[in-house]
Amino acid sequence: MDTATLETRYSIAQAAVDLYEQDPDQFTLKNVGEIVGLSTSGIYGHFNNKEEILRFWYESVVHRYRLMAAELDEFESLTLAEKISNFIYASLEMMGEHRHFVVETFDEVMYNHGETTGMITEIEKLITSFIEDDGRVPGFNRLFTGSLLYQFLADEYLHIVRFWISDESENNEKTLELVDKLTSFLEEMLYNAVATKGFDLARFLYEQGAIRIPNLLTYTRRLLPF
Structure with missing residues (x-):
């Protein structure tokens, strides 16, 4: 999607949100068109229906965050927990408006x-x-990343937003604490080199004839609680 189209779609979505906040009944394609200078058919050129417009407003939060992050000189030096926390805090601030x-x-x-x-x-x-893109994630740990993990984390974001909506603590302190704990745990899990070192040790022992794979598997099964 080119920048001009993205900006037009965002303008439509923002106008829709502004109208909705005034009065949900004011959110009509005709009223949106009058604000952004488009005909109803022009709006249909970008969206199929009113709900799609509102969904795009939520999606635009991520697009706007990308633009904001690109302006931060030291963003790439942030840790994984810092990047994810930064996104969550920034997006909640946008939605908080x-x-x-x-x-x-x-x-x-x-x-x-x-x-x-x-x-x-x-x-x-x-x-x-x-x-x-994070070079601090050990190679072996990357075996545990992939589409399922990314989808799970994206879904968890929705739960965080719901938690934030119902959070009545001062300055949303409980939400901030939740985000801090979740992102710290994720970073510790992905940055921890124990699995990589364990794999290297097992490979070395096997290559030196100090351990056999069948024996290792038998020992591992004895440790498992099932």
Whole structure:
């Protein structure tokens, strides 16, 4: 999607949100068109229906974050936990500017549709780039990354937003604590080199004839609780 098209779609979506916040009944394609200078047919050239417009507003949060992150000189030096936390905090701040709209629409427009939304797709891409471009993730640990992990983390983002919506603590302190704990755990899991070192040790012992694979498998099975 080229920049001009993206900006037009965002203008339409933002106008829709502004109208919705004034009065949901004011959110009509005719009224949106009057704000952005497009005919109803012109809006249909970008969106198939009103709900699609609202979904794109949520998706645009990720697009806007990418542009913001690109302006940060030291962004690439951030750790994995810092990057993911930065995205979550920034996106919640963007949505917080229209909190009433988010509270009223998030479940119906986003949460109930999950992985089928453009926002989830964009979050998966973002998380994928964070993890796969991070040289601090040991090679062996990358065996545990992939589309299932990225999809799981994107889905968890939806749960975090719902938690934030219902968070009545001062300055959303509980949400901040939740994000900090989740991202710290993820970083520790992916940065930890124990699995890589264990694999290297097992390979060395095997190559030196100090251990045989059948014996190793038997010992491993004895350790497992099932």
